[in-house]
Amino acid sequence: MEEKETLYGKNPAELTALCAESGLPRFAARQIARWLYVRHTEDPLRMTDLPTAARERLAEQFAPALHAPERVSVSADGTKKYLYRTLRGHFIESAYIPDGDRATLCVSSQAGCRMGCRFCATGRQGLQHSLTAAEILNQIVSLPERDRLTNLVFMGMGEPLDNTDNVLRALEILTSEWGFGWSPTRITVSTAGVVPQLERFLRETKVHLAVSLHNPFHEERMEIMPVERAWPIAEVASILRRHDFTHQRRVSFEYIVMEGRNDSPRHIRELTRLLNGIKCR
Structure with a gap:
Protein backbone atom coordinates (compact mmCIF):
# COMPACT_ATOMS: atom_id res chain seq x y z
CA MET A 1 0.00 0.00 0.00
CA PHE A 62 -2.76 13.64 3.00
CA ALA A 63 -1.72 11.75 6.11
CA PRO A 64 -1.10 13.37 9.51
CA ALA A 65 2.56 14.02 10.41
CA LEU A 66 2.44 15.52 13.89
CA HIS A 67 2.40 13.29 16.94
CA ALA A 68 3.32 13.31 20.61
CA PRO A 69 6.54 11.76 21.93
CA GLU A 70 6.43 8.12 22.98
CA ARG A 71 8.34 8.70 26.20
CA VAL A 72 10.11 11.39 28.23
CA SER A 73 12.94 10.99 30.74
CA VAL A 74 13.90 13.80 33.13
CA SER A 75 17.37 14.46 34.60
CA ALA A 76 18.07 16.08 37.98
CA ASP A 77 19.14 19.32 36.25
CA GLY A 78 15.79 19.63 34.46
CA THR A 79 16.97 18.35 31.08
CA LYS A 80 14.29 16.27 29.36
CA LYS A 81 14.87 13.67 26.66
CA TYR A 82 11.91 13.00 24.38
CA LEU A 83 11.66 9.76 22.40
CA TYR A 84 9.77 9.75 19.08
CA ARG A 85 8.82 7.00 16.68
CA THR A 86 9.33 8.06 13.07
CA LEU A 87 6.84 7.39 10.29
CA ARG A 88 9.02 4.41 9.28
CA GLY A 89 9.01 2.96 12.77
CA HIS A 90 12.50 3.92 13.97
CA PHE A 91 13.23 5.88 17.13
CA ILE A 92 14.84 9.32 17.48
CA GLU A 93 15.49 11.60 20.44
CA SER A 94 15.39 15.31 21.13
CA ALA A 95 16.63 17.01 24.30
CA TYR A 96 15.07 20.00 26.05
CA ILE A 97 17.75 21.87 28.05
CA PRO A 98 16.60 24.67 30.41
CA ASP A 99 19.20 27.14 31.68
CA GLY A 100 17.85 30.07 33.69
CA ASP A 101 15.87 32.31 31.38
CA ARG A 102 17.07 30.36 28.33
CA ALA A 103 15.80 27.04 27.01
CA THR A 104 17.39 25.11 24.14
CA LEU A 105 15.98 22.21 22.15
CA CYS A 106 18.46 19.81 20.55
CA VAL A 107 16.80 18.12 17.58
CA SER A 108 17.64 15.12 15.41
CA SER A 109 17.85 15.20 11.62
CA GLN A 110 18.24 11.46 10.97
CA ALA A 111 17.45 8.12 12.57
CA GLY A 112 20.98 6.83 13.05
CA CYS A 113 23.97 8.30 11.21
CA ARG A 114 26.42 7.17 8.56
CA MET A 115 29.35 9.37 9.68
CA GLY A 116 30.69 6.75 12.12
CA CYS A 117 32.36 9.12 14.59
CA ARG A 118 34.08 6.93 17.21
CA PHE A 119 32.95 9.02 20.19
CA CYS A 120 29.27 9.09 19.16
CA ALA A 121 26.76 6.37 20.08
CA THR A 122 24.49 7.29 17.15
CA GLY A 123 27.38 6.83 14.72
CA ARG A 124 27.70 3.19 15.78
CA GLN A 125 24.08 2.52 14.73
CA GLY A 126 24.60 3.31 11.07
CA LEU A 127 21.99 5.24 9.09
CA GLN A 128 18.43 3.97 9.27
CA HIS A 129 16.82 6.83 7.38
CA SER A 130 16.76 10.60 7.03
CA LEU A 131 13.91 12.51 8.64
CA THR A 132 11.40 14.45 6.61
CA ALA A 133 11.00 18.17 7.26
CA ALA A 134 7.74 17.34 9.07
CA GLU A 135 9.51 14.84 11.34
CA ILE A 136 12.14 17.46 12.18
CA LEU A 137 9.53 20.13 12.90
CA ASN A 138 7.38 17.71 14.91
CA GLN A 139 10.10 17.64 17.58
CA ILE A 140 9.43 21.35 18.13
CA VAL A 141 5.67 21.50 17.62
CA SER A 142 4.91 18.58 19.96
CA LEU A 143 7.19 19.85 22.74
CA PRO A 144 5.15 20.71 25.87
CA GLU A 145 7.67 23.48 26.62
CA ARG A 146 7.54 24.88 23.08
CA ASP A 147 6.56 28.39 24.16
CA ARG A 148 9.61 28.60 26.47
CA LEU A 149 12.17 27.85 23.76
CA THR A 150 14.80 30.51 23.09
CA ASN A 151 17.22 28.47 20.97
CA LEU A 152 17.28 25.49 18.64
CA VAL A 153 20.33 23.37 17.82
CA PHE A 154 20.61 20.62 15.21
CA MET A 155 22.98 18.52 17.34
CA GLY A 156 20.87 15.44 17.99
CA MET A 157 20.95 12.18 16.04
CA GLY A 158 22.28 12.33 12.49
CA GLU A 159 24.39 14.60 10.30
CA PRO A 160 22.25 17.56 9.15
CA LEU A 161 24.22 18.08 5.93
CA ASP A 162 23.67 14.43 5.02
CA ASN A 163 19.96 15.31 4.92
CA THR A 164 20.34 18.74 3.37
CA ASP A 165 17.06 19.04 1.45
CA ASN A 166 14.87 18.27 4.46
CA VAL A 167 16.97 20.28 6.92
CA LEU A 168 16.92 23.32 4.62
CA ARG A 169 13.15 22.90 4.19
CA ALA A 170 12.69 22.79 7.97
CA LEU A 171 14.90 25.88 8.37
CA GLU A 172 12.92 27.71 5.67
CA ILE A 173 9.68 27.02 7.54
CA LEU A 174 11.21 27.93 10.90
CA THR A 175 12.61 31.29 9.78
CA SER A 176 10.04 32.55 7.23
CA GLU A 177 7.38 35.11 8.11
CA TRP A 178 4.73 32.73 6.71
CA GLY A 179 6.16 29.97 8.92
CA PHE A 180 7.28 29.97 12.54
CA GLY A 181 8.83 33.43 12.14
CA TRP A 182 11.96 32.62 14.17
CA SER A 183 15.09 34.72 13.86
CA PRO A 184 17.92 32.72 12.23
CA THR A 185 20.16 33.83 15.10
CA ARG A 186 18.19 31.53 17.42
CA ILE A 187 19.24 28.44 15.43
CA THR A 188 22.56 26.58 15.13
CA VAL A 189 23.28 23.65 12.82
CA SER A 190 26.20 21.35 13.62
CA THR A 191 28.13 19.41 10.98
CA ALA A 192 31.09 17.05 10.83
CA GLY A 193 32.04 18.83 7.60
CA VAL A 194 30.12 17.48 4.59
CA VAL A 195 31.93 19.62 2.04
CA PRO A 196 29.64 19.07 -1.01
CA GLN A 197 26.68 20.52 0.93
CA LEU A 198 28.47 23.11 3.06
CA GLU A 199 28.53 25.94 0.51
CA ARG A 200 24.86 25.39 -0.31
CA PHE A 201 24.02 25.57 3.39
CA LEU A 202 25.98 28.83 3.79
CA ARG A 203 24.36 30.29 0.68
CA GLU A 204 20.75 29.33 1.39
CA THR A 205 20.48 29.95 5.15
CA LYS A 206 21.40 32.61 7.70
CA VAL A 207 21.51 30.37 10.77
CA HIS A 208 24.64 29.79 12.85
CA LEU A 209 27.06 26.98 12.04
CA ALA A 210 28.98 24.71 14.41
CA VAL A 211 31.74 22.46 13.05
CA SER A 212 32.60 19.22 14.85
CA LEU A 213 36.41 19.43 14.78
CA HIS A 214 37.99 17.49 17.73
CA ASN A 215 41.45 17.14 16.16
CA PRO A 216 43.31 19.47 13.78
CA PHE A 217 45.63 16.77 12.34
CA HIS A 218 44.41 14.87 9.27
CA GLU A 219 45.61 11.39 10.26
CA GLU A 220 44.52 11.71 13.89
CA ARG A 221 41.11 13.16 13.05
CA MET A 222 40.57 10.39 10.53
CA GLU A 223 40.95 7.81 13.36
CA ILE A 224 38.03 9.26 15.31
CA MET A 225 36.03 10.82 12.45
CA PRO A 226 36.03 8.78 9.22
CA VAL A 227 34.46 11.77 7.42
CA GLU A 228 37.97 13.27 7.44
CA ARG A 229 39.04 10.77 4.79
CA ALA A 230 36.60 12.15 2.22
CA TRP A 231 36.39 15.77 3.40
CA PRO A 232 39.45 16.95 5.33
CA ILE A 233 38.94 19.62 7.97
CA ALA A 234 41.48 21.77 6.10
CA GLU A 235 39.06 21.89 3.15
CA VAL A 236 36.20 22.84 5.49
CA ALA A 237 38.34 25.61 6.99
CA SER A 238 39.21 26.88 3.51
CA ILE A 239 35.52 27.23 2.61
CA LEU A 240 34.74 29.02 5.88
CA ARG A 241 37.70 31.35 5.47
CA ARG A 242 36.12 32.63 2.24
CA HIS A 243 32.74 33.23 3.87
CA ASP A 244 31.74 36.51 5.51
CA PHE A 245 30.92 35.97 9.20
CA THR A 246 31.18 39.65 10.09
CA HIS A 247 27.45 40.20 10.60
CA GLN A 248 25.08 38.48 13.04
CA ARG A 249 25.83 34.99 11.77
CA ARG A 250 28.61 33.11 13.52
CA VAL A 251 30.62 29.92 13.16
CA SER A 252 31.94 27.94 16.12
CA PHE A 253 34.11 24.84 16.41
CA GLU A 254 33.32 21.94 18.73
CA TYR A 255 36.24 20.23 20.40
CA ILE A 256 35.95 17.35 22.89
CA VAL A 257 39.19 17.25 24.87
CA MET A 258 40.49 13.68 25.02
CA GLU A 259 43.30 13.43 27.51
CA GLY A 260 46.58 12.47 25.87
CA ARG A 261 45.03 12.37 22.39
CA ASN A 262 44.20 15.92 21.31
CA ASP A 263 45.26 18.21 24.16
CA SER A 264 48.99 18.75 23.62
CA PRO A 265 50.75 22.04 22.81
CA ARG A 266 51.24 20.86 19.23
CA HIS A 267 47.44 20.44 18.89
CA ILE A 268 46.96 23.99 20.15
CA ARG A 269 49.51 25.33 17.66
CA GLU A 270 47.90 23.43 14.78
CA LEU A 271 44.43 24.63 15.78
CA THR A 272 45.70 28.20 15.73
CA ARG A 273 47.18 27.69 12.27
CA LEU A 274 44.12 25.84 10.90
CA LEU A 275 41.60 28.44 12.05
CA ASN A 276 43.67 31.50 11.23
CA GLY A 277 41.61 33.98 9.23
CA ILE A 278 38.22 32.58 10.31
CA LYS A 279 36.16 34.79 12.59
CA CYS A 280 34.97 32.09 14.97
CA ARG A 281 34.42 31.09 18.55
Missing part, protein backbone atom coordinates in the same frame (compact mmCIF):
# COMPACT_ATOMS: atom_id res chain seq x y z
CA GLU A 2 1.46 3.36 -1.07
CA GLU A 3 2.19 5.78 1.77
CA LYS A 4 0.30 9.06 1.71
CA GLU A 5 2.20 12.34 1.63
CA THR A 6 1.99 14.72 4.56
CA LEU A 7 0.74 18.27 4.14
CA TYR A 8 2.93 19.48 7.00
CA GLY A 9 6.40 20.35 5.69
CA LYS A 10 5.32 21.89 2.40
CA ASN A 11 6.34 25.46 1.54
CA PRO A 12 4.16 28.12 -0.17
CA ALA A 13 5.38 27.20 -3.68
CA GLU A 14 4.29 23.59 -3.18
CA LEU A 15 1.06 24.65 -1.52
CA THR A 16 0.34 27.00 -4.44
CA ALA A 17 0.79 24.11 -6.89
CA LEU A 18 -1.45 21.98 -4.70
CA CYS A 19 -4.13 24.68 -4.69
CA ALA A 20 -4.01 24.89 -8.48
CA GLU A 21 -4.51 21.12 -8.70
CA SER A 22 -7.43 21.36 -6.26
CA GLY A 23 -9.11 24.30 -7.99
CA LEU A 24 -8.37 26.69 -5.13
CA PRO A 25 -7.21 30.30 -5.65
CA ARG A 26 -3.50 31.07 -5.18
CA PHE A 27 -4.10 32.98 -1.93
CA ALA A 28 -5.38 29.76 -0.36
CA ALA A 29 -1.76 28.58 -0.17
CA ARG A 30 -1.04 31.30 2.39
CA GLN A 31 -4.16 30.38 4.30
CA ILE A 32 -3.05 26.75 4.48
CA ALA A 33 0.49 27.77 5.50
CA ARG A 34 -0.96 29.86 8.32
CA TRP A 35 -2.99 26.91 9.58
CA LEU A 36 0.02 24.62 9.41
CA TYR A 37 2.82 26.78 10.82
CA VAL A 38 1.22 29.55 12.85
CA ARG A 39 -1.74 27.67 14.32
CA HIS A 40 0.02 24.27 14.07
CA THR A 41 -3.13 22.64 12.74
CA GLU A 42 -2.53 20.03 10.06
CA ASP A 43 -6.05 18.59 9.85
CA PRO A 44 -7.59 20.08 6.67
CA LEU A 45 -11.09 19.57 8.08
CA ARG A 46 -10.32 22.24 10.69
CA MET A 47 -9.17 24.82 8.09
CA THR A 48 -12.47 26.64 8.19
CA ASP A 49 -11.61 29.40 5.71
CA LEU A 50 -11.32 26.80 2.91
CA PRO A 51 -14.35 25.44 1.03
CA THR A 52 -15.79 22.27 2.58
CA ALA A 53 -15.21 20.17 -0.54
CA ALA A 54 -11.53 21.24 -0.69
CA ARG A 55 -11.04 20.42 2.99
CA GLU A 56 -12.49 16.95 2.52
CA ARG A 57 -10.35 16.34 -0.56
CA LEU A 58 -7.17 17.39 1.25
CA ALA A 59 -8.05 15.25 4.28
CA GLU A 60 -8.43 12.24 2.00
CA GLN A 61 -5.20 12.96 0.12
Whole structure:
Protein backbone atom coordinates (compact mmCIF):
# COMPACT_ATOMS: atom_id res chain seq x y z
CA MET A 1 0.00 0.00 0.00
CA GLU A 2 1.46 3.36 -1.07
CA GLU A 3 2.19 5.78 1.77
CA LYS A 4 0.30 9.06 1.71
CA GLU A 5 2.20 12.34 1.63
CA THR A 6 1.99 14.72 4.56
CA LEU A 7 0.74 18.27 4.14
CA TYR A 8 2.93 19.48 7.00
CA GLY A 9 6.40 20.35 5.69
CA LYS A 10 5.32 21.89 2.40
CA ASN A 11 6.34 25.46 1.54
CA PRO A 12 4.16 28.12 -0.17
CA ALA A 13 5.38 27.20 -3.68
CA GLU A 14 4.29 23.59 -3.18
CA LEU A 15 1.06 24.65 -1.52
CA THR A 16 0.34 27.00 -4.44
CA ALA A 17 0.79 24.11 -6.89
CA LEU A 18 -1.45 21.98 -4.70
CA CYS A 19 -4.13 24.68 -4.69
CA ALA A 20 -4.01 24.89 -8.48
CA GLU A 21 -4.51 21.12 -8.70
CA SER A 22 -7.43 21.36 -6.26
CA GLY A 23 -9.11 24.30 -7.99
CA LEU A 24 -8.37 26.69 -5.13
CA PRO A 25 -7.21 30.30 -5.65
CA ARG A 26 -3.50 31.07 -5.18
CA PHE A 27 -4.10 32.98 -1.93
CA ALA A 28 -5.38 29.76 -0.36
CA ALA A 29 -1.76 28.58 -0.17
CA ARG A 30 -1.04 31.30 2.39
CA GLN A 31 -4.16 30.38 4.30
CA ILE A 32 -3.05 26.75 4.48
CA ALA A 33 0.49 27.77 5.50
CA ARG A 34 -0.96 29.86 8.32
CA TRP A 35 -2.99 26.91 9.58
CA LEU A 36 0.02 24.62 9.41
CA TYR A 37 2.82 26.78 10.82
CA VAL A 38 1.22 29.55 12.85
CA ARG A 39 -1.74 27.67 14.32
CA HIS A 40 0.02 24.27 14.07
CA THR A 41 -3.13 22.64 12.74
CA GLU A 42 -2.53 20.03 10.06
CA ASP A 43 -6.05 18.59 9.85
CA PRO A 44 -7.59 20.08 6.67
CA LEU A 45 -11.09 19.57 8.08
CA ARG A 46 -10.32 22.24 10.69
CA MET A 47 -9.17 24.82 8.09
CA THR A 48 -12.47 26.64 8.19
CA ASP A 49 -11.61 29.40 5.71
CA LEU A 50 -11.32 26.80 2.91
CA PRO A 51 -14.35 25.44 1.03
CA THR A 52 -15.79 22.27 2.58
CA ALA A 53 -15.21 20.17 -0.54
CA ALA A 54 -11.53 21.24 -0.69
CA ARG A 55 -11.04 20.42 2.99
CA GLU A 56 -12.49 16.95 2.52
CA ARG A 57 -10.35 16.34 -0.56
CA LEU A 58 -7.17 17.39 1.25
CA ALA A 59 -8.05 15.25 4.28
CA GLU A 60 -8.43 12.24 2.00
CA GLN A 61 -5.20 12.96 0.12
CA PHE A 62 -2.76 13.64 3.00
CA ALA A 63 -1.72 11.75 6.11
CA PRO A 64 -1.10 13.37 9.51
CA ALA A 65 2.56 14.02 10.41
CA LEU A 66 2.44 15.52 13.89
CA HIS A 67 2.40 13.29 16.94
CA ALA A 68 3.32 13.31 20.61
CA PRO A 69 6.54 11.76 21.93
CA GLU A 70 6.43 8.12 22.98
CA ARG A 71 8.34 8.70 26.20
CA VAL A 72 10.11 11.39 28.23
CA SER A 73 12.94 10.99 30.74
CA VAL A 74 13.90 13.80 33.13
CA SER A 75 17.37 14.46 34.60
CA ALA A 76 18.07 16.08 37.98
CA ASP A 77 19.14 19.32 36.25
CA GLY A 78 15.79 19.63 34.46
CA THR A 79 16.97 18.35 31.08
CA LYS A 80 14.29 16.27 29.36
CA LYS A 81 14.87 13.67 26.66
CA TYR A 82 11.91 13.00 24.38
CA LEU A 83 11.66 9.76 22.40
CA TYR A 84 9.77 9.75 19.08
CA ARG A 85 8.82 7.00 16.68
CA THR A 86 9.33 8.06 13.07
CA LEU A 87 6.84 7.39 10.29
CA ARG A 88 9.02 4.41 9.28
CA GLY A 89 9.01 2.96 12.77
CA HIS A 90 12.50 3.92 13.97
CA PHE A 91 13.23 5.88 17.13
CA ILE A 92 14.84 9.32 17.48
CA GLU A 93 15.49 11.60 20.44
CA SER A 94 15.39 15.31 21.13
CA ALA A 95 16.63 17.01 24.30
CA TYR A 96 15.07 20.00 26.05
CA ILE A 97 17.75 21.87 28.05
CA PRO A 98 16.60 24.67 30.41
CA ASP A 99 19.20 27.14 31.68
CA GLY A 100 17.85 30.07 33.69
CA ASP A 101 15.87 32.31 31.38
CA ARG A 102 17.07 30.36 28.33
CA ALA A 103 15.80 27.04 27.01
CA THR A 104 17.39 25.11 24.14
CA LEU A 105 15.98 22.21 22.15
CA CYS A 106 18.46 19.81 20.55
CA VAL A 107 16.80 18.12 17.58
CA SER A 108 17.64 15.12 15.41
CA SER A 109 17.85 15.20 11.62
CA GLN A 110 18.24 11.46 10.97
CA ALA A 111 17.45 8.12 12.57
CA GLY A 112 20.98 6.83 13.05
CA CYS A 113 23.97 8.30 11.21
CA ARG A 114 26.42 7.17 8.56
CA MET A 115 29.35 9.37 9.68
CA GLY A 116 30.69 6.75 12.12
CA CYS A 117 32.36 9.12 14.59
CA ARG A 118 34.08 6.93 17.21
CA PHE A 119 32.95 9.02 20.19
CA CYS A 120 29.27 9.09 19.16
CA ALA A 121 26.76 6.37 20.08
CA THR A 122 24.49 7.29 17.15
CA GLY A 123 27.38 6.83 14.72
CA ARG A 124 27.70 3.19 15.78
CA GLN A 125 24.08 2.52 14.73
CA GLY A 126 24.60 3.31 11.07
CA LEU A 127 21.99 5.24 9.09
CA GLN A 128 18.43 3.97 9.27
CA HIS A 129 16.82 6.83 7.38
CA SER A 130 16.76 10.60 7.03
CA LEU A 131 13.91 12.51 8.64
CA THR A 132 11.40 14.45 6.61
CA ALA A 133 11.00 18.17 7.26
CA ALA A 134 7.74 17.34 9.07
CA GLU A 135 9.51 14.84 11.34
CA ILE A 136 12.14 17.46 12.18
CA LEU A 137 9.53 20.13 12.90
CA ASN A 138 7.38 17.71 14.91
CA GLN A 139 10.10 17.64 17.58
CA ILE A 140 9.43 21.35 18.13
CA VAL A 141 5.67 21.50 17.62
CA SER A 142 4.91 18.58 19.96
CA LEU A 143 7.19 19.85 22.74
CA PRO A 144 5.15 20.71 25.87
CA GLU A 145 7.67 23.48 26.62
CA ARG A 146 7.54 24.88 23.08
CA ASP A 147 6.56 28.39 24.16
CA ARG A 148 9.61 28.60 26.47
CA LEU A 149 12.17 27.85 23.76
CA THR A 150 14.80 30.51 23.09
CA ASN A 151 17.22 28.47 20.97
CA LEU A 152 17.28 25.49 18.64
CA VAL A 153 20.33 23.37 17.82
CA PHE A 154 20.61 20.62 15.21
CA MET A 155 22.98 18.52 17.34
CA GLY A 156 20.87 15.44 17.99
CA MET A 157 20.95 12.18 16.04
CA GLY A 158 22.28 12.33 12.49
CA GLU A 159 24.39 14.60 10.30
CA PRO A 160 22.25 17.56 9.15
CA LEU A 161 24.22 18.08 5.93
CA ASP A 162 23.67 14.43 5.02
CA ASN A 163 19.96 15.31 4.92
CA THR A 164 20.34 18.74 3.37
CA ASP A 165 17.06 19.04 1.45
CA ASN A 166 14.87 18.27 4.46
CA VAL A 167 16.97 20.28 6.92
CA LEU A 168 16.92 23.32 4.62
CA ARG A 169 13.15 22.90 4.19
CA ALA A 170 12.69 22.79 7.97
CA LEU A 171 14.90 25.88 8.37
CA GLU A 172 12.92 27.71 5.67
CA ILE A 173 9.68 27.02 7.54
CA LEU A 174 11.21 27.93 10.90
CA THR A 175 12.61 31.29 9.78
CA SER A 176 10.04 32.55 7.23
CA GLU A 177 7.38 35.11 8.11
CA TRP A 178 4.73 32.73 6.71
CA GLY A 179 6.16 29.97 8.92
CA PHE A 180 7.28 29.97 12.54
CA GLY A 181 8.83 33.43 12.14
CA TRP A 182 11.96 32.62 14.17
CA SER A 183 15.09 34.72 13.86
CA PRO A 184 17.92 32.72 12.23
CA THR A 185 20.16 33.83 15.10
CA ARG A 186 18.19 31.53 17.42
CA ILE A 187 19.24 28.44 15.43
CA THR A 188 22.56 26.58 15.13
CA VAL A 189 23.28 23.65 12.82
CA SER A 190 26.20 21.35 13.62
CA THR A 191 28.13 19.41 10.98
CA ALA A 192 31.09 17.05 10.83
CA GLY A 193 32.04 18.83 7.60
CA VAL A 194 30.12 17.48 4.59
CA VAL A 195 31.93 19.62 2.04
CA PRO A 196 29.64 19.07 -1.01
CA GLN A 197 26.68 20.52 0.93
CA LEU A 198 28.47 23.11 3.06
CA GLU A 199 28.53 25.94 0.51
CA ARG A 200 24.86 25.39 -0.31
CA PHE A 201 24.02 25.57 3.39
CA LEU A 202 25.98 28.83 3.79
CA ARG A 203 24.36 30.29 0.68
CA GLU A 204 20.75 29.33 1.39
CA THR A 205 20.48 29.95 5.15
CA LYS A 206 21.40 32.61 7.70
CA VAL A 207 21.51 30.37 10.77
CA HIS A 208 24.64 29.79 12.85
CA LEU A 209 27.06 26.98 12.04
CA ALA A 210 28.98 24.71 14.41
CA VAL A 211 31.74 22.46 13.05
CA SER A 212 32.60 19.22 14.85
CA LEU A 213 36.41 19.43 14.78
CA HIS A 214 37.99 17.49 17.73
CA ASN A 215 41.45 17.14 16.16
CA PRO A 216 43.31 19.47 13.78
CA PHE A 217 45.63 16.77 12.34
CA HIS A 218 44.41 14.87 9.27
CA GLU A 219 45.61 11.39 10.26
CA GLU A 220 44.52 11.71 13.89
CA ARG A 221 41.11 13.16 13.05
CA MET A 222 40.57 10.39 10.53
CA GLU A 223 40.95 7.81 13.36
CA ILE A 224 38.03 9.26 15.31
CA MET A 225 36.03 10.82 12.45
CA PRO A 226 36.03 8.78 9.22
CA VAL A 227 34.46 11.77 7.42
CA GLU A 228 37.97 13.27 7.44
CA ARG A 229 39.04 10.77 4.79
CA ALA A 230 36.60 12.15 2.22
CA TRP A 231 36.39 15.77 3.40
CA PRO A 232 39.45 16.95 5.33
CA ILE A 233 38.94 19.62 7.97
CA ALA A 234 41.48 21.77 6.10
CA GLU A 235 39.06 21.89 3.15
CA VAL A 236 36.20 22.84 5.49
CA ALA A 237 38.34 25.61 6.99
CA SER A 238 39.21 26.88 3.51
CA ILE A 239 35.52 27.23 2.61
CA LEU A 240 34.74 29.02 5.88
CA ARG A 241 37.70 31.35 5.47
CA ARG A 242 36.12 32.63 2.24
CA HIS A 243 32.74 33.23 3.87
CA ASP A 244 31.74 36.51 5.51
CA PHE A 245 30.92 35.97 9.20
CA THR A 246 31.18 39.65 10.09
CA HIS A 247 27.45 40.20 10.60
CA GLN A 248 25.08 38.48 13.04
CA ARG A 249 25.83 34.99 11.77
CA ARG A 250 28.61 33.11 13.52
CA VAL A 251 30.62 29.92 13.16
CA SER A 252 31.94 27.94 16.12
CA PHE A 253 34.11 24.84 16.41
CA GLU A 254 33.32 21.94 18.73
CA TYR A 255 36.24 20.23 20.40
CA ILE A 256 35.95 17.35 22.89
CA VAL A 257 39.19 17.25 24.87
CA MET A 258 40.49 13.68 25.02
CA GLU A 259 43.30 13.43 27.51
CA GLY A 260 46.58 12.47 25.87
CA ARG A 261 45.03 12.37 22.39
CA ASN A 262 44.20 15.92 21.31
CA ASP A 263 45.26 18.21 24.16
CA SER A 264 48.99 18.75 23.62
CA PRO A 265 50.75 22.04 22.81
CA ARG A 266 51.24 20.86 19.23
CA HIS A 267 47.44 20.44 18.89
CA ILE A 268 46.96 23.99 20.15
CA ARG A 269 49.51 25.33 17.66
CA GLU A 270 47.90 23.43 14.78
CA LEU A 271 44.43 24.63 15.78
CA THR A 272 45.70 28.20 15.73
CA ARG A 273 47.18 27.69 12.27
CA LEU A 274 44.12 25.84 10.90
CA LEU A 275 41.60 28.44 12.05
CA ASN A 276 43.67 31.50 11.23
CA GLY A 277 41.61 33.98 9.23
CA ILE A 278 38.22 32.58 10.31
CA LYS A 279 36.16 34.79 12.59
CA CYS A 280 34.97 32.09 14.97
CA ARG A 281 34.42 31.09 18.55
